Amino acid sequence: xxxxxxxxxxxxxxxxxxxxxxxxxxxxxxxxxxxxxxxxxxxxxxxxxxxxxxxxxxxxxxxxxxxxxxxxxxxxxxxxxxxxxxxxxxxxxxxxxxxxxxxxxxxxxxxxxxxxxxxxxxx
Ligand SMILES: [Zn+2]
Numbered sequence: 001x002x003x004x005x006x007x008x009x010x011x012x013x014x015x016x017x018x019x020x021x022x023x024x025x026x027x028x029x030x031x032x033x034x035x036x037x038x039x040x041x042x043x044x045x046x047x048x049x050x051x052x053x054x055x056x057x058x059x060x061x062x063x064x065x066x067x068x069x070x071x072x073x074x075x076x077x078x079x080x081x082x083x084x085x086x087x088x089x090x091x092x093x094x095x096x097x098x099x100x101x102x103x104x105x106x107x108x109x110x111x112x113x114x115x116x117x118x119x120x121x122x123x
Contacts, residue, residue, distance in 0.1 A: 001114050003061075004045070004088045007054050009107075009114065011100035013122045019102040022053035028096030028109070030061045035089045042084055043075045049088075058087045 011020035055066045065083045074080055098107040098114065105122070108115050 001093045001109055001112055002089055003054065003057055003091050003093070004049075005114070006057055006093065006098070007050055007088075009098070009116065011103060011105055011107075012116070013100065013103050013105050013118060016100060016103040016105070020100055022050065022057055022101075023098035023107060024101055025057065025060045025093065026097045026099055028061060029094045031092045031094045031112075032086075032090050033092050035085070037082065037085050039078070039081050042081050042088070045088075046070065046074060046084075054087070058091070061091060061093070063087050063091060 006022065006025075009021075009023055011023065013020075051070055055068060058064070058066050063086070066087055067080070071077050071080050092112055093109050093114075094112050096109050098109060099105070100107075105118075
């Protein structure tokens, strides 16, 4: 699971509607997988990202290269786009747990796949 996916996941346990994002990472195993650099894709996704969550998540997996705020010239800043590319698309969570900051529900990640299924009483 790439960090871009994690940036779009929130807890969906019944009545867990506040403070349910981003899911906290615990005991994760991270793998870097090289991917083609596509500047246009990054420019398009930029406005859709929850930036603060992404920065914090990247730090949790040992990547401290993202700036605290998106630079004003982001779209033309090749250096920034490369750093973003590495964090967002090349950083994979292979295994571990994602924990809801509100209800503490644990979503496991196994073989790179997040399991977002809930038990019947949680739906
Ligand atoms: Zn929750």
